Amino acid sequence: MRIVVAHNRYREAQPSGENTIVDAEIAQLRAAGVEVLPFLRSSDEIPSLPKTAKALLPISPIYAPRAQQELSRLITEHRPDVLHLHNPYPLLSPWVVRTAHKHNVPVVQTVHNYRQVCSSGLYFRDGVICQDCRGRALGVPAIVHRCYRGSRAQSALMATTLAVHRGTWHSVDRFIALTSAVGDHLRDYGVPAERIVVKPNGIPDPGTPAPLGDGFLYMARLSPEKGLGLLLDAWRRHPDGSLGPLRIAGDGELRHLAEAAAAERADVTYLGPLDRAGVRAAIDASAVIIAASTWHDVLPTVIIEALASGRPVLGTALGGIPYLVGADAPREPAGTGPAAVATAAPGVGRVPLPHGVKEGETGWVVAPDPAAMAAALPVARAGAAALAAPARLRYERTFHPDVVTKRLIDVYAALAR
Structure with missing residues (x-):
């Protein structure tokens, strides 16, 4: 079995459990005999991008042309069975789902946060839980409150991205919900239950537990x-x-x-x-x-x-x-x-x-x-x-x-x- 694993890595200056989990999952799949084709980008690449690529960065969450071209070449050359997407922002874009489907490759996405609906991905604002953008065609509250990176302009771009790609997300063949609560979030978003699989992350076995400590x-x-x-x-x-x-x-x-x-x-x-x-x-x-x-x-x-x-x-x-x-x-x-x-x-x-x-x-x-x-x-x-x-x-x-x-x-x- 041949799988493309697509992930935009978060900056190394901000340690990310998601990066760690993706790396571990790739290693575990390879150990199980699966051929993995990593399609990885990193936000650390952004400062070194050529000027033309930097000029396109504001629209890359909606459509990242370079990523689509490179993914098309990868699929054409290797003919994978499935594309497994983790984080698409900002250098991949959810458009990779459409690119994979154009080549008749089914798509799995692991849902690590609530960014189908929430621009920050957290359902959290100003110290309290916030779900003001649920059920909205456009997340205007996210723009008003500068929910994405503290910027009204960037929040507007992310809210627009989520609106544009609502149909993209609904076309994903299978969602992996890390917990039952994420499954509930996806059903609330309109994803049919039969396209949701609850599968948590795993971590390497540390071995026989030490005797219980204190406190x-x-x-x-x-x-x-x-x-x-x-x-x-x-x-x-x-x-x-x-x-x-x-x-x-x-x-x-x-x-x-x-x-x-x-x-x-x-x-x-x-x-x-x-x-x-x-x-x-x-x-x-x-x-x-x-x-x-x-x-x-x-x-x-x-x-x-x-x-x-x-x-x-x-x-x-x-x-x-x-x-x-x-x-x-x-x-x-x-x-x-x-x-x-x-x-x-x-x-x-x-x-x-x-x-x-x-x-x-x-x-x-x-x-x-x-x-x-x-x-x-x-x-x-x-x-x-x-x-x-x-x-x-x-x-x-x-x-x-x-x-x-x-x-x-x-x-x-x-x-x-």
Whole structure:
């Protein structure tokens, strides 16, 4: 089987989980015997483009002529079975879908964000969730609020691009939704359910989990939508040292909040940005991983890393987080009222849960507010050991590369037939 993987890489100065996932997926496909033809562009190329190409940059999200010519040559020469598209902006453009179809090549797209509708791709503006452009033929609110790169002109271009390519997106043969929440987003956009496959990303197996550590780890980009402020507000509602240690890893515009918390409390440590060895050590030292996003986070890779390491997760009930921790399916209620009870794990017995805290297979989800997070922190600390083994099992069954790569190849094979 021969697959073209098309992706516009994000700038290396802004570390992108999407770039990492695409690289890993290409490696996993090749290891499984699939012939991969990378069709990759990088936003880092933009400064070195010739003047004529730079002159066309403003329209490239709508139509990128150079990319279409090069893709046509690649398809003509190699006759791939499927084109798999990830991010098309700005140097590829969604027009690559039309180019592939012109050559009778079916198209799969992995949906990493909400950019079919939202110019920023986040459904998040001015510190709160925003879906003002849903259902609109043209995303005028995005232009008014300068949602794309803080520029009204660039926001107008992106909103126009989304309007022009609505039909393009509806022509995609198969969408890969990373979680059930992304599947809901696509159905709301008008994509038929039979053209949507829920297939999460996978990460390499780190091996047998280390014994459970102590306390909590928050590891994310330190930006408003990732919820560091929410977590610290919740943490301060407990006496210093009562929950064990809180380790904060990452970098970004809210770094000062992490540094201030570490200076203020003995139970908070700011680790800064970590390399892979540092990430591994931080996870091993902890008992619970926190994902406190205040936007509809599509698929925080840190959660999959936690499950692979046998660490349960405490997260907000937004985006793909409930799916990742196995809390998106309805559970049989075990009680009523503010102290409802849920089963912790097979054979473990019952754990009382505060109002607003929901337990999944491998962790807990709460509303994105400090009071709910504060109520869940001691529950997670007490229940971590019971959910450690289920966390690792969910990784093996759902997020292991062998599992997700087989599912992806099955999608290709069905379209190729």
